[in-house]
Amino acid sequence: xxxxxxATVAPAASANTGTDAAAPAVPSGRRRRRVGGGFAVVPLLxxxxxxxxxxxxxxxNGAFTVKDPATGATSYGVANVTASMQxxxxxxxxxxxxxxAFSAAIGVxxxxxxxxxxxxxxxxxxxxxxxxxSGVLANFGxxxxxxxxxxxxxxxxxxxxxxxxxxxxxxxxxxSGLTLAYLYFLIPLMVLTITPALEGLRTQWREAxxxxxxxxxxxxxxVALPVLAPSLLGGFVLLxxxxxxxxxxAAAMVGSSIPLVTLQIADALAGNVLVGQxxxxxxxxxxxxxxxxxxxxxxxxxxxxxxxxxx
Amino acid sequence: xARLTSRGIGKVRPGRGVVLLCAAVYFLLPLAASVxxxxxxxxxxxxxxxxxxxxxxxxxxxxxxxxxxxxAATIALVLLLMVPAMVALRLGARRLRPVVEIVCSLPLVVPxxxxxAGIATVLTWGPEYLSTTPLFQTFVAxxxxxxxxxxxxxxxxxxxxxxxxxxxxxLRSIDVPTLVEAARNCGAGWAQALVRAVLPNLRGALxxxxxxxxxxxxxxxxxxxxxxxxxxxxxxxxxGGSQAQMSVAVSVLSLFVTWLLLLAIAAFGGRTPSxxxxxx
Numbered sequence: 001x002x003x004x005x006x007a008t009v010a011p012a013a014s015a016n017t018g019t020d021a022a023a024p025a026v027p028s029g030r031r032r033r034r035v036g037g038g039f040a041v042v043p044l045l046x047x048x049x050x051x052x053x054x055x056x057x058x059x060x061n062g063a064f065t066v067k068d069p070a071t072g073a074t075s076y077g078v079a080n081v082t083a084s085m086q087x088x089x090x091x092x093x094x095x096x097x098x099x100x101a102f103s104a105a106i107g108v109x110x111x112x113x114x115x116x117x118x119x120x121x122x123x124x125x126x127x128x129x130x131x132x133x134s135g136v137l138a139n140f141g142x143x144x145x146x147x148x149x150x151x152x153x154x155x156x157x158x159x160x161x162x163x164x165x166x167x168x169x170x171x172x173x174x175x176s177g178l179t180l181a182y183l184y185f186l187i188p189l190m191v192l193t194i195t196p197a198l199e200g201l202r203t204q205w206r207e208a209x210x211x212x213x214x215x216x217x218x219x220x221x222x223v224a225l226p227v228l229a230p231s232l233l234g235g236f237v238l239l240x241x242x243x244x245x246x247x248x249x250a251a252a253m254v255g256s257s258i259p260l261v262t263l264q265i266a267d268a269l270a271g272n273v274l275v276g277q278x279x280x281x282x283x284x285x286x287x288x289x290x291x292x293x294x295x296x297x298x299x300x301x302x303x304x305x306x307x308x309x310x311x
Numbered sequence: 312x313a314r315l316t317s318r319g320i321g322k323v324r325p326g327r328g329v330v331l332l333c334a335a336v337y338f339l340l341p342l343a344a345s346v347x348x349x350x351x352x353x354x355x356x357x358x359x360x361x362x363x364x365x366x367x368x369x370x371x372x373x374x375x376x377x378x379x380x381x382x383a384a385t386i387a388l389v390l391l392l393m394v395p396a397m398v399a400l401r402l403g404a405r406r407l408r409p410v411v412e413i414v415c416s417l418p419l420v421v422p423x424x425x426x427x428a429g430i431a432t433v434l435t436w437g438p439e440y441l442s443t444t445p446l447f448q449t450f451v452a453x454x455x456x457x458x459x460x461x462x463x464x465x466x467x468x469x470x471x472x473x474x475x476x477x478x479x480x481x482l483r484s485i486d487v488p489t490l491v492e493a494a495r496n497c498g499a500g501w502a503q504a505l506v507r508a509v510l511p512n513l514r515g516a517l518x519x520x521x522x523x524x525x526x527x528x529x530x531x532x533x534x535x536x537x538x539x540x541x542x543x544x545x546x547x548x549x550x551g552g553s554q555a556q557m558s559v560a561v562s563v564l565s566l567f568v569t570w571l572l573l574l575a576i577a578a579f580g581g582r583t584p585s586x587x588x589x590x591x
Contacts (some may be wrong), residue, residue: 038398044392048414048471051464055429062432110334117330126331133338136570139473139523142530143544144562147551151348151559158344158351174588187334187575229464245422248532252548262424269428271535282432285425292420310545 059289063280066118080283088259089284095259096244097291099175103182105241108232110183111190111239118191121196131195134188146252149181181249186239193238197231197306230306233298241295244288261288333398342563349560361560374546380458381542382528385466386521389474392467396510397478416467423533430465431537445533451461456540465534467509467528473523479581481516485509 066077070145083089118130129300137145153172160166171177201224226233247262261284267283349361365371400408418426437450453460487509494504510517532544541549543565552560 038399038404038407040395041404041411044396044411045414047392048417048468052417052421052426052468055426055433057429058432058436059425059429062429113330114334117327117334121331131575133570136337136526136573137568137575139526143532143547144566147547147559147562148345148566150342150551150555154339156555159340175436180588184338187337200510202577240573241419245424247422248530248544251536252532254572265424265428266537269431277379278432281428285422286423288422289420292425296416296420 003276059282059285062159062279063181063286064283065279068278076205080279081286083280084283085285089261089264089280091288092259092261092264093284096261099178099182099260100240100243103186103243104236105115107183107186107190107239107243108178108236111187111192111235112228113230114187115198117192119195130191134191136188137185137190138192142248143252145181145184146249149177149184149251153177173257175258176256178250178258181253182243182246185249186243190235190239194228194233197228203229228306230302234302234306237295237299237302241292241299244291244295318573342566345559345563348564349556352556361556362564363469364557365561365564368554370541370549372544374541374543376530377458377541378543381462381466382465382468382525385528386524388463389467389470390517390520393471393474393478393511393520394513395505397482398487398505401482402491409472412475415471417471419472423469424537426465426468427534427537430461430534432585434461454538459538459540461538462540462542463536466524466531469531469534470524472526473527474520477520477523478513478516481513483518485512487497514568524572525572529565529569 019062054128062202063080064076064078065074067074067078085093114130118127121127148159149172151157153165153170155172156162156168157172160170162170172180205223205227209223214222245262250258250263251266265281265284265288268277268284350359351357391443396411401404421429435449441447441450453464490508490512491504494508495501499507506509528542530544531542532548535542536545536548547558547561547565
């Protein structure tokens, strides 16, 4: 993933000079435009190479650098990566994957239902309100969200006190509590992702199915859901990635009492558990990048597929 | 046809009501409960003291100002980098379009926590290897706690995907080559054509991109906390342990302020800033 950064930057630069070199052959107006175009993109690519490429390479380098605790000598090896796949770190990885998959699945279903309710509603105000609110919640969750849930369902939260939830075995600071909090930004994200697809479902398809004697359920099973399938799967993958990468909500809500890979990385970086675990943190980060890369590799083709149907 | 359609809608209606009701309860209850939590203190009854104390709270003004300064710098940098590049992609450098798209999506593949792990590693190189070189001064300067430039760099990278989408949606709706051509024919220079012909047509998209970046920077916690800086979000979590009421009050306020900003920008920009909906 990280080598890709520089790989993409390098051809960009060469493609650029290639355009410039070929330029004199074309009329002068176009030539000037092309040169201007190339130059305008260079600062962006240079910035990304510096501010993103270097940390990414540092992460890759560190993940494969093994430090001998006795001599302090360093060498390349896979010890960190192996360590990141064992013991507490493996538990954390599995915990993160489980939590993300579970909350993403619920998020997809609830988001689809909510989006469908909003899209078919004839009230423009409701539509606008839900979509703007989704924009805020999907992008601006994090810390305020964690505190809102602590105030509602935490140990001394409003609902916990009113309904004596603690006596009934409720605790926000666990798997189910985190799922509940994550859904607060996952459902809006799903609404934003799936709304264009739902709007793309043509009324004619529904009418055609009706005219052929299909019931509402049959229409959904044989027409709407197959058309929506790539968008739904793409939405799941996007939600999974978003939940997998979430750190602020979990850190502000539960500290590090739950095994999640993001919390483990933060702990290892701070040297809270064992000194000298920084490189294992980098190896864990690499694991995360691989999972996130996989997510994007699945998501992008699916999105293209659904765009073809619903364009 | 009209009868069919109305029958269809009539059928879905009860289900829709239940869905909307559940959604309203789930999304509004935590907000309402947070407000009650901050004003209804057990044993003291209802009072609004917490909200009066916020301004005087230790570190509040400093951390909020730091976040706002970081946001302003990030917005300036990201627009300065992205706007010329995106406009150029519409003009001549079409071949570079997939490259820029991939580059701007890369931050999505690297979660913030992994990104900051890399940054933290790079920052340790300063003292370890470069302490005798002039580069060392740069390392010290970017980590100045009064204005950590390193955060601006990190936030700019993190904002790229959002800004790309917002600008792309805006540029899609205008004919950039014709606009620039017209401005050039009227004797405008390149910079003038960009500033006076293209940018005014991009007002909505620019506002949208700026707002998303502002929201991102104000709410950002991961990178700042790991690098041990203390902007707004880190401050909220810091006081959460000792002053639960205060942290919830500030959280609620920040959510509402973001919301108001969004509505204001929507009214001013003339369109709803929900960029993800434009993605296809």
